[in-house]
Amino acid sequence: MDLIYEGIKQAIILLITLDPEVMRITLLSLKVSGTATIISLFIGISIGTLVALAQFPGKQFVVSLINTGMGLPPVVVGLFVTIFLWRSGPLGFLGMLYTPTAIIIAQSVIATPIVMGITLAAMQQLPKKMRLQVLALGATPLQSVWVLIREARLPLLAAVMAGFGGVISEIGASIMVGGNIKGYTRVLTTATVMEAGKGNFEVAIALSIILLALAYCINYILTHIQQRERRF
Amino acid sequence: MKRSGIGLITVLLFALMVIWAPAGMAASAEKNIILATTTSTQDSGLLDTLIPIFEKKTGYFVKTIAVGSGQAMAMGQKGEADVLLVHSPAAEKKFMDGGYGVNRRLVMHNDYIVVGPANDLAKVKGSKTTVEAFKKIAAAQAMFISRGDNSGTHSKEKDIWKAAGVAYEGQKWYQQTGLGMGQTVNVASEKRAYTLVDRGTYLALKKRVDLPILAEGDAILLNIYHVIEVNPAKRPKVNAKGAKVFADFMVSTETQNIIKTFGVDKFGSPLFFPDAGKKVEDLGK
Numbered sequence: 139m140d141l142i143y144e145g146i147k148q149a150i151i152l153l154i155t156l157d158p159e160v161m162r163i164t165l166l167s168l169k170v171s172g173t174a175t176i177i178s179l180f181i182g183i184s185i186g187t188l189v190a191l192a193q194f195p196g197k198q199f200v201v202s203l204i205n206t207g208m209g210l211p212p213v214v215v216g217l218f219v220t221i222f223l224w225r226s227g228p229l230g231f232l233g234m235l236y237t238p239t240a241i242i243i244a245q246s247v248i249a250t251p252i253v254m255g256i257t258l259a260a261m262q263q264l265p266k267k268m269r270l271q272v273l274a275l276g277a278t279p280l281q282s283v284w285v286l287i288r289e290a291r292l293p294l295l296a297a298v299m300a301g302f303g304g305v306i307s308e309i310g311a312s313i314m315v316g317g318n319i320k321g322y323t324r325v326l327t328t329a330t331v332m333e334a335g336k337g338n339f340e341v342a343i344a345l346s347i348i349l350l351a352l353a354y355c356i357n358y359i360l361t362h363i364q365q366r367e368r369r370f
Numbered sequence: 371m372k373r374s375g376i377g378l379i380t381v382l383l384f385a386l387m388v389i390w391a392p393a394g395m396a397a398s399a400e401k402n403i404i405l406a407t408t409t410s411t412q413d414s415g416l417l418d419t420l421i422p423i424f425e426k427k428t429g430y431f432v433k434t435i436a437v438g439s440g441q442a443m444a445m446g447q448k449g450e451a452d453v454l455l456v457h458s459p460a461a462e463k464k465f466m467d468g469g470y471g472v473n474r475r476l477v478m479h480n481d482y483i484v485v486g487p488a489n490d491l492a493k494v495k496g497s498k499t500t501v502e503a504f505k506k507i508a509a510a511q512a513m514f515i516s517r518g519d520n521s522g523t524h525s526k527e528k529d530i531w532k533a534a535g536v537a538y539e540g541q542k543w544y545q546q547t548g549l550g551m552g553q554t555v556n557v558a559s560e561k562r563a564y565t566l567v568d569r570g571t572y573l574a575l576k577k578r579v580d581l582p583i584l585a586e587g588d589a590i591l592l593n594i595y596h597v598i599e600v601n602p603a604k605r606p607k608v609n610a611k612g613a614k615v616f617a618d619f620m621v622s623t624e625t626q627n628i629i630k631t632f633g634v635d636k637f638g639s640p641l642f643f644p645d646a647g648k649k650v651e652d653l654g655k
Contacts, residue, residue, distance in 0.1 A: 224450055225607045235450075236404065236433045317435045320418065335552035336413050337578040 145343025152344050159321075164348055167325040170238055171306040174245030178301050181246075182253025183294065187283060189254075190261030191269065204258060207251025212244075213310030219244040220314050236317040241325070244311035249301035256300060260293035261286060295364040299357050306353055326352070403612040404433045406442035406451035408522055409550035411595075414570035414641050416632055423628070424619050430612050436550070440520025446470055446598065449605025453613035454598045455620065457568075458522035459650075460529075462596055470605070471598040477620050478629050478642040479594045479653050482526060483572060484585035485555075486512070486564035494564065494584040501534045503585040508536040511543040513563035517554050518546025522593070527566045530590060555579055568593050570641035573633065592653060595642070597621065621646035 152160045189200055221227055223235040223243075234240050264286060272282040287294070309327040316323035318332060326349040333342040411417050412434065421432050435442075435451065439458035445451040447470045455477065456462060465471050484503050486494055492510035497503035507514055516538075517524040531538050538544040545563070547554045551571040558565040559579035572583075585591075597617045602610035619625055626644035633641035645653060 224448070226448055226450070230607070233402075236435065317433060319433050319435075320421070322431075322433070332412075335409070335550050335556070336415075337552060337556065337575040339578065 141339055142343060144340045146347060148340040149344035149347040152341075153348065160345070160348065162321060163324050163326055163329050163345070164352065166238065166323075167306060167327075167349070168352065170241050170312075170325060171245060171302060174242045174249055174305050175298065175302040177242070177246040178249035178253045178305075179298060182250045182297065182301070183257050183287065186254040186257025187261055187287060190258045191283070191286075201258060204251055204254050208255040210248055210251055211310065212248055212308040212312075213314070215244050215247045216311030216314035219247065219311065223315065235315060236319060236323060238316070238323055240315040241312050241323060244315045245305040245308065248308060248311060249305050252304050253297045253301045256293060256297035257290075260290040260297070263293070264289055292364055292367060295360055299360050302356060303353060306349070306356075400609060400612070401429060402431050402433060403453060403609055403616055404435065404445075404451045405453050405455060405616065406435050406437060406445040407455040408439050408442065408457055408595075409436050409552065410457070410523070410568045410571045411455055412436035413550060413552040414568075414574045414633070416570070416629070416642065419632060420620075420625060420628065423625075424616065428615055428619070430615060432616065438517065438519045438521025438524065438550075440522075440524070443470075446600045449600060449608050452600055452609045453616050454600070455595060456522060456598065457593055457595045458525045459594055459596070461520075461522075461525060462598065465598070469603075470601055472601045473614070473617060474596050474598045475617060475621050476645045476648060476650060477595045477597050478626075478644050478646075479592060480569045480642045481586065482523065482566050482568055482591040482593050483583045484564065484591075485558070485567055485572065485581040486584045487562040488580060488582055489562075490582075490584060492564065497585055500530055500585050500588040500590050504530050504534040504536060507564050508534070508538065508541075508543075511541075513543050513545065513561055514538070515554055515558040515561065515563045515565040516544065516546045517551065518548050519550075521551075523551060523566060523568060526591075526593070530566070533590070555581065570633070573637040573639070573641055576637070594645075594650060594653065 186204070189197070189204070219240065220235065222229045223232070223240055224230050225235075234243075268289070269282055269286060272285050273279070277285065307327065309331060312325050313328045313331070316325065316328065318324050318328040326345055330342050330345045330349070333339075333345065407417070417434055421434060424430065425432060435445070437445070439456040440461060442451065442454050442456050443458070443461055443465050446454050446465065447468070454471070462474065466474055484494060484500060486492070492507045492512040494503045494506050497506060516527055547557050549557070551567060552575060554565060555567050555571065555575050556579065559581050564584070597620045599610065599613040599617050600608045602608050626646050629642050629644040630640060633639070
């Protein structure tokens with residue numbers, strides 16, 4: 139119990155003193171996972187909507203594939219992204235392995251199916267005739283899709299939260315493609331594992347608390363938007 | 371009200387773009403060096419001291435990937451690392467014989483120690499040799515935690531088992547973590563088990579773990595670190611120039627002096643002994 143108490147104390151000290159190392163790690167986590175979430179939103183919502191609205195043979199196969207992707211293990215993604223980004227790999231010429239960009243790529247791959255799956259479910263829950271109605275009222279096809287996306291915005295906010303929550307907390311991909319390099323690719327999760335390995339449990343606990351607090355703040359803001367929208 | 375939600379998201383998006391803006395870290399490729407090294411050099415904190423000095427002095431940016439020596443050499447063999455700092459002499463020799471490395475130079479040494487639970491069920495303490503100590507652990511079937519990751523420490527441990535003539539593979543008392551040195555010591559401490567650890571990591575972890583030293587000082591326990599540059603003739607994509615600058619830095623007088631005193635203030639004794647320019651045969655004498 140002493141350890142947890144010490145950890146919480148240390149977390150507060152690190153936060154109050156704005157410890158530069160901790161600030162840098164926290165900011166990088168936020169940047170990398172935030173960017174990955176935004177990329178996954180663009181890809182996930184557009185493809186998710188497309189699959190939801192279109193009728194085509196093999197649709198069930200594609201939907202199952204997306205739903206499976208929602209549970210994509212981060213280490214598997216990390217391994218394949220690493221192999222692709224190796225100097226000897228197909229994308230090696232980019233020299234991107236062990237950079238923050240590499241983590242963003244891997245985390246986007248992890249978050250995209252999550253966003254896509256939730257978008258798909260949200261879109262399919264809308265009344266079937268709604269799109270026809272909107273079209274009948276004179277909307278162009280693109281406008282009709284926009285109306286539907288707006289209509290599904292509450293579950294879509296859930297997609298944002300799920301996607302962000304999934305990537306900010308993952309470690310398998312971050313450590314493999316990022317390498318946990320001090321001051322460059324060290325994020326909250328990889329730093330926590332390393333500090334625990336070094337026996338600095340207070341610092342590890344402090345970092346975990348910061349991670350939890352961060353996830354809570356982001357989700358609080360998003361939930362706030364979501365709940366306020368409900369009361370219109 | 372509806373609009374404000376979308377507005378807020380837009381604000382968040384902008385905020386994200388703003389915090390990305392000052393990220394001017396991306397150095398040009400020839401200024402990047404990938405250093406593949408062992409977990410012990412990172413877990414002991416040595417690299418955290420040396421790397422910033424090197425970067426400041428030379429303008430290079432070092433990407434330190436802390437893995438076991440086995441994986442570090444695998445990365446070198448594929449040309450995914452430019453320079454290696456490793457401690458697995460037999461595997462290093464194979465690496466050099468394969469032509470994957472050039473300029474293998476002695477940097478420093480410390481030693482391994484055998485640690486275990488305070489009650490020492492296998493009665494390891496007082497053993498004349500490390501081999502004898504390992505034989506006792508096996509005879510008592512006392513739990514032994516191995517790295518199991520082809521690291522330098524793991525190779526050393528396998529050598530000792532071999533010398534002891536113990537068939538440990540698949541035994542119930544023999545468990546492998548597959549983790550770094552620091553984590554493995556933590557596991558051993560929690561499970562009240564025996565393990566082999568380098569002194570540097572052990573001293574760094576000592577305050578946290580309940581594992582006294584039970585055997586030390588044997589010649590077989592010497593732990594020797596070399597720096598190796600990956601051979602650009604074999605792997606043309608490596609940053610050979612940067613690798614050489616880094617390797618030279620590791621054996622320079624200035625760095626060797628830092629290594630000599632590293633850890634003294636915190637642990638009361640040095641974690642590593644600088645050896646640049648010496649011969650391996652003369653170590654530990």
